[in-house]
Amino acid sequence: MPLYICILNRTCFKMKLLLLFTVASLCALGSFAKANECRAQQFVHFIRKYNKEYSSPAEFFSRMRAYMRHCREIYEHNERYEKGLETFEKGINQFADSYEDERYFTGELPATDDPEEFENLPSDFFRNKYYMPKEVDWRKRGAVTPVKDQGPCASCWAFGTTAALESHYVIQMKNNLTDLSEQSLLDCDTHSFGCNGGLTSNAFKFVAKHGIAREVDYPYTHVKGPCQCKEKGCSDHPKIGKILQGRFRKEETLMEVVAFFGPVAFVFDGSVASFLQYKKGVYSASDCRANTKSHSMAIVGYGTENGQDYWLVKNSWGYGWGDKGYIKIARNKNNFCGVINKIFLPVYKVKH
Structure with a gap:
């Protein structure tokens, strides 16, 4: 399963290099990452682990920004957890690249049934x-x-x-x-x-x-x-x-x-x-x-x-x-x- 979308007839190899270089540069500049746990390599590993596919380079970068933001939130939360200031630990999972408006319709619709139905x-x-x-x-x-x-x-x-x-x-x-x-x-x-x-x-x-x-x-x-x-x-x-x-x-x-x-x-x-x-x-x-x-x-x-x-x-x-x-x-x-x-x-x- 491909990691990135190839556009026109350009090779995936060139596109991967461009994307990875850009991601690495952004991380190095500190635009998104706060800690070593939030690196471009980690995002690539995340894509592979969860078989993620994105429709365009624009979506790739957008999802990457979401991932880096969530990674930072998780890292900061877990620092407090280790100090005993939180009761639970967070972790990277399949939702780490989700947008704010995707949080999250999992299926239960607003109830319309009579409270005394059962x-x-x-x-x-x-x-x-x-x-x-x-x-x-x-x-x-x-x-x-x-x-x-x-x-x-x-x-x-x-x-x-x-x-x-x-x-x-x-x-x-x-x-x-x-x-x-x-x-x-x-x-x-x-x-x-x-x-x-x-x-x-x-x-x-x-x-x-x-x-x-x-x-x-x-x-x-x-x-x-x-x-x-x-x-x-x-x-x-x-x-x-x-x-x-x-x-x-x-x-x-x-x-x-x-x-x-x-x-x-x-x-x-x-x-x-x-x-x-x-x-x-x-x-x-x-x-x-x-x-x-x-x-x-x-x-x-x-x-x-x-x-x-x-x-x-x-x-x-x-x-x-x-x-x-x-x-x-x-x-x-x-x-x-x-x-x-x-x-x-x-x-x-x-x-x-």
Whole structure:
């Protein structure tokens, strides 16, 4: 895959030399870089690592400026992290060359559903509140599938849904861990808009009515295509009987649900630059907005790290993002970013 676009019949070799010389010169002059970590060679490595392709030299330079700016921000933030002034570390990832206006539509559309559309969690979910474990990780119980990557498609609404469904297929149905098909939701949920976004609530409703295929039968392609649900066996998979919603007043209530019932899907502000740059630690940022819900993920546990309480969250940006595809989001911090405001739980039709 080429690193740069060749224009007319000029050789790529000459263009590469010109671009690399220019980038190196800009870095040497200190136009963009603050530290040795932000060098032209690092940008070239970034392009190769993430298979980046740009449409023109103008876009190349524009993306380079964005990369250098983000690199500087990350470097300065991590200096504060090393001094104990920040609770999380940032890192270079696939979003390092993004523009400000690309931060970032990941797929969850503004909700239009009635807040009372789904059943509330029954009171007997909370009968064990006096025996709360201090730490929960459903991965260790074999109830969480490997991290996936939604790629260049605003389909987080499908991934947050399947993450919860996959876990409860094990917990409620006592079946083996099974990857379910985001593509079947992408192609067939007519109330959502494929790679242009959707609603986690609509995805659950689709599964309740039509079922969902297995990933092996209906694999993910990163683009919306014609619906093949009937051919790919959506109805063969057990349907969910109902969708439970939670809009909690206290984070302790969500802890009880996660501890005694299992992982949940939720929606979060995924547009904040620091969220895109997360690498490890307990994430907390003052500009994360409680009422902005642009990204769907799954809470699969909770715990405490270096005195900081956190929610253990599975993302859909690949294994190389964050902490091997996961993020620890601040817990017991005044409902940070509205984490308890919109929770979804699937309940399968269990045969007795």
